[in-house]
Amino acid sequence: MTQLSVNINKIATLRNARGGNNPNILQVALDAERFGAQGITVHPRPDERHIRYQDVHDLKPALSTEFNIEGYPDRRFLDLIKAVRPAQTTLVPDPPHVLTSNTGWDTIEHQSMLRDIVAELHSYGTRVSIFINPEPHYFEPAKACGADRVELYTGPYAEQFHQDSEAAVAPYVEVGLLAKSLDLGLNAGHDLDLHNLAFLKARIPHLLEVSIGHALICDALYFGLENTIQMYRRQLELDPIA
Template identity: 80%
Template sequence: MTKLSVNINKIATLRNARGGNNPDVVKVALDAERFGAQGITVHPRPDERHIRYQDVLDLKEAVTTEFNIEGYPDKRLMELIRTVRPEQVTLVPDPPHVLTSNAGWDTITHQIQLKDIIAELHTYGARVSIFINPELKYFEPAKEIGTDRVELYTEPYAALFPKSKHAAVKPFVEAAHLAKKLDLGLNAGHDLDLHNLRFLKESIPFLDEVSIGHALICDALYYGLENTIQMYRRQLEF
């Protein structure tokens, strides 16, 4: 079964735009779980432009499904993870100034850095996943540095999907099979939505988890959060 983890960053963005605590990030996370989310994902950034570090502490006390913290492993994030002890940490190579994650790790260039970070995260009891492009050269080094899973960076798939879904998914299928051969768990995320998610799952049936935020929250404006989460679940369960 492929699990759906709901990224609630956009809920925090909406709250921060007005100040106060509306919408309540913790309440939305609990509602998302009640509506069928099998995990909650957050990506705290140094400028706290959406999820704040205090949100992460508050969510840890409330979330009952898998809690997944994404981010660049700077000193502050590592300290937060040591305190919170989430079930999963997803390492993303995005510097503070970028709008959103836009590439996977170069596991060759950053092999020593990542190996040390992953080893430390394992001492906190976290499963570790690293954001990765569907380029085969990065997968064996990913295995060597000790990561438990890789998360396929799916923006290129989503961008090409409307023109040719088969061409779009081909490099991801190849990368997924290599990950499976190397005994790496497999996640996916970025720009997945109700149009392209089912085909990705059909093409890679052994996906462990997808993390979806922006598109899901946008759809919830029209369909409602409960209905939207169930719609996304149906794309993964057939």
């Protein structure tokens, strides 16, 4: 079964807009778990514009599901992982100034650096996933880096989905099979929502985890957080599409 990890960055953005502690990040994370989330994802950035580094420390001892920390592996981020030791660390290549992650790693150009970072992260007992574009030539180098999993950047899939769903998903099916042949676990994330999620899952049945934040939190404004999490869970549990 594909696991749903709820990214709570947008909750932190709302809190930070007014200062104080409303909404309470820790309480929202615990509620998300209680409502059916099978993991919690955070992506602390250097400017702490949403999730703060202290949030990460506060969340770790309280969570009962899998904790996934995403980020660019500068020294401060690596030290955070060393201190917190989450179940999974997802490496993303975004520099500090970008609004959101918008591409995957060039695992060919950065193979040496990634290999050293993955080895360091493994020494902290965390599983390592590398954020990656759906391009086959990046997958064997990702495996060579020592990664346990790759997370497919699904932004292009989401952009094309409503125009041509089959064309949109085709590259992901191809690299999904390649990842399986390389014994790389497969995650996915970015712009997945209630419209495109079940279709992706049906085409890639061995998908292990999806990380969803922006769309899920937007839907929660209309449907409520508990109902929304259950709606996303049901999308992942639908029978495959013929």
